[in-house]
Amino acid sequence: MNSLTRPRPALLTGLAVAAVGLTGASTAGAVVGGTPANRADFPYFTIVSGGCGGALITPNRVLTASHCGEGVQANREVRVGPDGIRRKAVLLAQHPVNLRELTRAQRDGVAVADLLLLQLDRAVPGVTPIPIARPADGLTAPGTVATTIGRGATQASGRGGGAFRSGVVRIQDPASCPDEISSRLDRFWSLCTRDPRLPAPSAPPPFVSACIGDSGGPLIVDRGAGPQLVATVSFGAHCGTQNDPEIYANAVNGRTWALSKRPPWTPAGTTRIEGKRRVGSKLKCVVDWLARPDRDVIFLWTGDSKLRQEGKRSFLRVGEKDRGSRLRCSARGGTAGGYGGTPQSKPVRVAR
Incomplete structure (x- = not known):
C-alpha cells in the first residue's frame, strides 16, 4: 500500500x-x-x-x-x-x-x-x-x-x-x-x-x-x-x-x-531484570514507564531468544531448563492512545 x-x-x-x-x-x-x-x-x-x-x-x-x-x-x-x-x-x-x-x-x-x-x-x-x-x-x-x-x-x-x-x-x-x-x-x-x-x-x-x-x-x-x-x-x-x-x-x-x-500516549519505556540469577530463584521484570499503560498489561520473558513465559505476572521462577540460558523481558499494554510497549531488556545469564 x-x-x-x-x-x-x-x-x-x-x-x-x-x-x-x-x-x-x-x-x-x-x-x-x-x-x-x-x-x-x-x-x-x-x-x-x-x-x-x-x-x-x-x-x-x-x-x-x-x-x-x-x-x-x-x-x-x-x-x-x-x-x-x-x-x-x-x-x-x-x-x-x-x-x-x-x-x-x-x-x-x-x-x-x-x-x-x-x-x-x-x-x-x-x-x-x-x-x-x-x-x-x-x-x-x-x-x-x-x-x-x-x-x-x-x-x-x-x-x-x-x-x-x-x-x-x-x-x-x-x-x-x-x-x-x-x-x-x-x-x-x-x-x-x-x-x-x-x-x-x-x-x-x-x-x-x-x-x-x-x-x-x-x-x-x-x-x-x-x-x-x-x-x-x-x-x-x-x-x-x-x-x-x-x-x-x-x-x-x-x-x-x-x-x-x-x-493518552501509547505505552513506552524500558525494562530491566532484578533478582538472583540461579535456579529456584525469582526474577522480576522492572519497567520504567515513560508512558504507563492502563489496560491489558502483559509481560514477556524469553530464554535464548525463545518464548519462556507470557502473561500478567512480572515475575519468572527460574527453572532447571533455564540453567545457563540468557533471559530477557519486555512489557506491553494499552491506553486510549493505542497499544505499545518496551524493547527487550538487556540479557541476564542464569548460573549453570
Missing part, C-alpha cells in the same frame, strides 16, 4: 492493525497537479518515517496521519524545517476515537480519525510551529480554498517523489463525497477536497491531488493572518487522474486532543 492514497477498505485495515501496535497501511505521495514550492515558506513541514509528512504544531510535537504509525515505529527519526533538523519521536498517540470505535468500524465500515501525535525528544529551535485552527474560525467550511503541501509522487504512476510541491484545493460539502465519507463519524473526522476546477466537465487532468508519499502532510488555510492547519492528508484513490475527491483527517476537530498537556 502506498503512502498517500489508499481506498477506504485499506484505511480500515490499517486501523485494525493499529489497535495492536499503532501500525497501519500507509496512504499518500507529492502533490500531483501542483507547483514547486520553497521549503522556507512552509518551515513547519516535517518529514516523517515511512514515506509520510507532518506538521510541527508545538516546539516538540508533530501531527501526522495515524496510518503512518507503522513507519514511525520502525524508525522514529523525523526531520523538521528547511534545514532538516533531526529529532526522535519518543512518544506516540493516535486519537482515542480510533480505539473506541474500532469494533464498530470493523463491523459496518465506519472510518475513524486518521490522526497521530508525535512527542519529540526535545524542542526544535528556530522553527515557528503552525497553529491548528479553532472550530470557531470556520476554516473547514465548504467552499474554503486551502493549500496542500508534500514531497511524494508528482505523477499518478507514483514517480517523481522527493520534490517539494504545493497545490490549491477547495473543501467540499460532505454530501458531495458520499462514497468516501458516508457516516456521521466520517463527516466529523474527515474533510473532502477537490481541485477548484472541478466538477467542470471540460477540466483536463491532472487534477490537484496528494499522491504516494504525502500521507500526514498538512492542509493549510491562510486568510491574511498567517497560515493555520486544518487537516492532514489521509487517503485518495487515483492521484489526480480522475475527478474523485481526496480525503483529509480533520485536525480542527482534533485540536483539543493534540494540544492537551497529557494526551
